[in-house]
Amino acid sequence: MQGWVRQQLERAYQRYLLQEINSMPTHVAIIQDGNRRFAKQAGEGTSTGHRKGAETAEQLLHWCNDLGIEEVTLYAFSTENFHRPEDEKEKIFDLLEEKLREFADDERIHEEETCIRVIGDRTKLPRRVRKAIDYAESRTEAYGRFRLNVAVAYGGRNQLLDAAKDITRAVKESDLAPEDIDVAEIERRLYDRPVRDVDLIIRTGGDERTSNFLPWHANGNEAAVFFCTPYWPEFRKIDFLRAIRTYENREQSWRRHKARRALTLLTALSEVELGEARRIIRHFKKYLPRSDRHAVHEVQQEAEPAD
Numbered sequence: 001m002q003g004w005v006r007q008q009l010e011r012a013y014q015r016y017l018l019q020e021i022n023s024m025p026t027h028v029a030i031i032q033d034g035n036r037r038f039a040k041q042a043g044e045g046t047s048t049g050h051r052k053g054a055e056t057a058e059q060l061l062h063w064c065n066d067l068g069i070e071e072v073t074l075y076a077f078s079t080e081n082f083h084r085p086e087d088e089k090e091k092i093f094d095l096l097e098e099k100l101r102e103f104a105d106d107e108r109i110h111e112e113e114t115c116i117r118v119i120g121d122r123t124k125l126p127r128r129v130r131k132a133i134d135y136a137e138s139r140t141e142a143y144g145r146f147r148l149n150v151a152v153a154y155g156g157r158n159q160l161l162d163a164a165k166d167i168t169r170a171v172k173e174s175d176l177a178p179e180d181i182d183v184a185e186i187e188r189r190l191y192d193r194p195v196r197d198v199d200l201i202i203r204t205g206g207d208e209r210t211s212n213f214l215p216w217h218a219n220g221n222e223a224a225v226f227f228c229t230p231y232w233p234e235f236r237k238i239d240f241l242r243a244i245r246t247y248e249n250r251e252q253s254w255r256r257h258k259a260r261r262a263l264t265l266l267t268a269l270s271e272v273e274l275g276e277a278r279r280i281i282r283h284f285k286k287y288l289p290r291s292d293r294h295a296v297h298e299v300q301q302e303a304e305p306a307d
Contacts, residue, residue, distance in 0.1 A: 033205030057074055101132050120153040
């Protein structure tokens with residue numbers, strides 16, 4: 001009985017959260033932390049935690065498709081994880097191989113036109129995992145409606161360092177002029193990258209850090225960040241919707257900030273600049289609190305040229 005009541009309450013809360021959310025992030029990146037702690041808490045082996053985490057990842061993909069999110073990046077195995085015990089690493093590699101092949105053959109993956117990409121230094125991975133990566137990527141490379149990036153043997157600092165070395169080498173060999181180094185050139189030399197900048201980073205397990213995850217595409221885009229207590233295998237759709245609400249609140253705060261800045265500038269501009277300023281004000285006016293909308297109207301009235 002208690003389980004049924006809790007289920008109904010969760011469904012009601014999900015509906016409430018969905019009603020509160022008006023916009024979705026395009027690209028969500030997730031640090032799946034807490035698999036081992038979940039297993040320890042349950043009195044199970046480490047591999048059980050990783051398998052339960054893989055099940056949560058599958059659920060997440062369906063949530064994203066249902067909500068219209070276009071890209072997800074999962075932090076599955078970092079370069080620092082190579083320091084873990086050999087038997088644990090082998091079980092993780094076994095699971096990666098199994099799940100990549102399973103995803104590649106999953107009917108729903110093909111129905112939802114999911115493109116699977118693995119980002120990271122795959123040369124450090126066992127041959128069997130590399131073959132599974134090739135299989136999953138080749139089976140889904142023609143799709144583009146939804147993109148799943150799996151970060152394996154990935155390190156954000158290493159990614160940026162390799163790009164810097166590559167640019168330095170190109171300049172030294174006169175293949176690249178220093179004045180031609182720009183954002184596009186750096187992005188071209190990143191050994192792997194998501195298709196879109198990251199809008200929202202989620203980290204489970206209670207730690208409040210982003211662990212150098214996608215630093216160029218997340219921090220450069222000033223992605224919203226959501227930290228939550230549940231271990232990754234415990235992560236629910238409710239938690240996911242809360243994270244999206246955090247993203248939306250941040251976006252609304254940013255728009256209000258832009259609108260207020262435009263309002264301040266409007267009072268200090270010359271007549272030549274007023275036309276463009278009014279256009280910006282009209283665009284952002286709806287994002288201001290009601291108390292500020294009246295101020296916008298007054299300033300616009302004052303700024304109108306006299307007859």
